[in-house]
Amino acid sequence: MVAEAEKLTEAIVELNEQQAYQLAEEMLNSGVDPVDIFSACKKGMTKVGELFEQKEYFLSELIMAGGLFKGIMEIVKPKLKESSDKFMGKVLIGTVEGDIHDIGKNIVVSVLEANGYDVIDLGVDVPPAKFVEAIKEHNPQVVGLSGLLTEAIGPRKETVDAIKDAGLRDKVKVIIGGGVVDEEISDYVGADGWANDVATGQRIIDKWVGEADA
């Protein structure tokens, strides 16, 4: 079965959709522990992430791998006995109010999930109050504010302000993501970090979560 798991990892890295689904289903049917299937997929996604960082893969490959990972998880997840202590950390994410784009956010969600994070995805056009409410309910370590439009800069700031007003700012690290963000926007918004690409974003989140655990 180890060989099968390795093949599954490889199929994901090579974006071989048909083979990956076939292997995952065969493994499930032959009684392989879903946890092992999950970790084979995770391993594949980690490798895809590395290839992305090395510029061997681009967003086209990341989206393809993300779709593949999500598809396999839909089959495997119902059979996984979840236990939250296995997660790297908890991230709350959403596209801020007034922006209904989700391509970037979805890439981040799939990469973080594949890297062992418990990700709570609030979707698009998320008002500041909903972020505050979700922080209270889920107690995440990191809050990710996504957006594509230049118009989504203001709402990021309003969301950080609302988190501050609710007295929750010290409890979470805030990262902003999207094409238009940079150091100045991060300062303007009052975030702790920013990223234009998923690899940088994940590195920042890994560092924060690692520091918190240390």
Place this chain on the structure above:
Amino acid sequence: MPKLDAQELRKQKAERFQKAIRLEKPDRTPFCFLLGISAFLSNNAGYSVADISHDYDKFFRAMIKFAEDFDHDWGFAFPGLANQVTITFIEDHPEIAPSVGLMTAPMHDILQDNYTRWPGRELGDDIAPQFIGGKFLEIDEYDLLIEDPKKCLNEVVLPRAYRSLAKPDSAEAYGALIKWGMEVTRFGAAIGAAVVELSNIGYPQAPVSTCNNPYDLIADFIRHFDNTIMDFHRAPDKLKQAAEAILPFSLKFVDISTKVPPEMKQMYDIESPLVFYPLHLNEFLHPKLYKEYYWPLLKKLIEADVEAGRVPLIFFEGDHTPHLETFLELPKGKIIAYFERPDWNEVAKVLKGHQCVMGALPPSLLISGTLQKVEDHVKRMVDLFDGTGFILSYAQSSLPKEVKAENLTAAIEALRKIG
């Protein structure tokens, strides 16, 4: 300095703009705007985003006020979002095809399209309209598109994409089509009036058209963005054949929509038509996919433009840096390469002396930069290109409400100071 009249101003600005394209040194670096519906535009004129979305007169009043308040050398703003799904109309109805290539809020109300979301409708009053696209053709239906793009787009995709045309033979559909036609007439008249007004305040005019790379047309209007990205892996041959089947329509669309009747020629200070290509998939594609699929079709469109004396104004969304080398395949000084957020040092390294580039004013600078920072940035960018083959412009087609007016003025003053 004596004040120039509108005609002299237009001449001066047109020369500045055209010299930049030809890679000659203009008297100073031109500053241009190419915007859509955005909050700064509306708020600057005392309107909400919903106001200018639903009322063409208000939109163009806001555009004229913006053009007056902030002195640019060329510019236009479009009160809508792309609607290239109608591209095949060019064969049977060339006179209306360019006008239906844009979806405005009133047209959205009539057609109930699934592509776009609007302020005062699906979105709040002060939120910019947004294009979200959708999937209106399944992966196993590619052959329909490959075999007959016109039939497929009009008989399969349109009824799925426009809710008002869901039942093509119905009274709802006929009524919607008639209303759409009336709206297109109103829209055309409003654009015509705006062009005259812009001209009267000293802005040079050029014939302008818009077109998509067929791959973007498939991603935005037919298969949905994510699906199209996956189709590069799942069904690459079908995707390629479909894009190639659409290309003849794109070429024809540009050709016909930029033809200027002789009696209209005197209206234009810039003779070469500008063809705007907003690219979408570019940033997402692996250079291998870009070179094998996307670039060959874009190159064909560009070459056809150059051949016909048109100037392609290509907006490279996102970070286009990995694909810069492909520009070297093009003849020098024939296009405007408009970048959103590339590595500008790399752009200068590869493209300086080869193609005119445009952009370089990021929203962060306009929102939170100091006046000094704006001046320093503008100077650095002009210097990077030695004041040649560079047009300063906004990084996106949208200016949010947080943009500081004084920062825009600072950018303009910096250009005047630098020369």
